[in-house]
Amino acid sequence: MNDCEICGRPINKVYIVEIEGAQMSVCEACAGGKNAIEIVDLTKPQIRPQRRKPADGKDEDEVVEGYGKKLKEARERMGLPLKVLAERIAEKESTLFRVESEKMLPSDALLRKLERELSVKLTEKGAGSPEKHVPGKSQPITFGDAMVTKKSKK
Ligand SMILES: [Zn+2]
CATH class of the missing domain: 1.10.260.40 (lambda repressor-like DNA-binding domains)
Structure with a gap:
């Protein structure tokens, strides 16, 4: 992100203008009517030649x-x-x-x-297995539950 060299605001669209013989990158407001040498739109996605890593993706x-x-x-x-x-x-x-x-x-x-x-x-x-089998950790019913079951069966 660039900041305007005049007002200091962050800018998405950089206007490169010549002010008193010096090139400055400023915001649209500060460029106000001046002839921009170049307008750089930072909101546009940059083309990245780099491909995403295959082994690292979360959805892979x-x-x-x-x-x-x-x-x-x-x-x-x-x-x-x-x-x-x-x-x-x-x-x-x-x-x-x-x-x-x-x-x-x-x-x-x-x-x-x-x-x-x-x-x-x-x-x-890749999100990881939601159900992992845990051997030897199966407690089907607690004593409390068993008692309640017995009672209610009456
Ligand atoms: Zn500005």
Whole structure:
């Protein structure tokens, strides 16, 4: 954000004018009628060549934890040898092997193919899993509740 060099107000549209031989960036009001050498509209989005990072987006799908194991299980459930699966989805056997042993993170395209071919879910929304299974922490009913239930059953 630029400030007007005359009145000091922040300006969205910078008028570059020549005042007493000096170039100044001022607001529209201060430019008032003077011949602007250049008008720079700062509200217009600048063109950024930089693309957003693929792995950092909040809306991106993320590979689930233990994807290699899941993948292997799904494949074995279907009785598919690695080689056959690789041929089916036109990938290298070695690539799939590296993915299964979690030595390599599969690309998005590969993930989609694997998910489709094995009908297994290997991704989750980047926002984090809302339901995490907590083993050994299931208390179905408290004593108080049990008593109330008994009483009301009468
Ligand atoms: Zn001004």
